[in-house]
Amino acid sequence: MRISSRCEYGLRAMIYLARSERDEPVPLTQIARREDMPTAFLERILARLREGGLVASTRGASGGYRLSRPAGAISVGDIVTAIEGPLSLVGCLPDEGGCARAGSCASQRVWRRLDDAISGALGDISLEELSVEAITT
């Protein structure tokens, strides 16, 4: 169980944006260069973050990306969800139709607990927290 690079890159990009909060948008190429990430790939990650409503983009010269709400109102869970889709670990949980043996299925209970632990951990950390740490450390 590894974190995907997509996710790692996305989080780093978001931290970068949080630290750049002036009023000009930050161009993709700058983030990619400063954070040493492949440009075209990062572009597609930012597309997901935009679709998820976490960043806003301005096109044209001197355009770029910025956070669409204050860093304090964005959790790491929001970011991961926007990039990777729903956090849920298995497809057999009741929300999604369930599987044949649901009800008598003991493992279901495990994954549910794990889901909760993950959501809890990721929901608790805000982007603001991280960007502050990044500066002071």
Place this chain on the structure above:
Amino acid sequence: MRISSRCEYGLRAMIYLARSERDEPVPLTQIARREDMPTAFLERILARLREGGLVASTRGASGGYRLSRPAGAISVGDIVTAIEGPLSLVGCLPDEGGCARAGSCASQRVWRRLDDAISGALGDISLEELSVEAITT
């Protein structure tokens, strides 16, 4: 982030073994049939569980698999680790050499917390707990 079938199968097989605790070993084919899992695939999963010291096998006619210690002494974390390798989410944590920007890296802290939450959740659930639930539910 999805649970692999390997993991799902392995956990179900372990629950099955925990519920079959008589003194005869349970043959692979029986587990596969009763739990409706592909036999050859399950065999390779059981190999990992054996290498991880969680099950013991006896060869020859009327052989099979059994838990190598009481279900109460096996956690779900043990099982997942045996099947999937170390639970750690990223390769850049200090144990493994770290990455260039370690120290000033804010995301590292996120994954660390997430690692802890996952290990905590999975370490807390014992196989015994699950096999009991499976009977009474």
Place this chain on the structure above:
DNA sequence: TCAAATACCAACAGAAAAGGTCGGGATTAT
């Protein structure tokens, strides 16, 4: 002693996902 039941193992194969690249089009400040 021999057949059946079992675990063990290495090699292969198809499908999917991860990780990324490319080329061109649309938009906007200057």
Place this chain on the structure above:
DNA sequence: ATAATCCCGACCTTTTCTGTTGGTATTTGA
């Protein structure tokens, strides 16, 4: 106009997942 920028679909390569196949070794029991 032109350069900077975002947008987007198509493609590619590598790795991982999910198995399958075929054969070997071991043990029991008739």
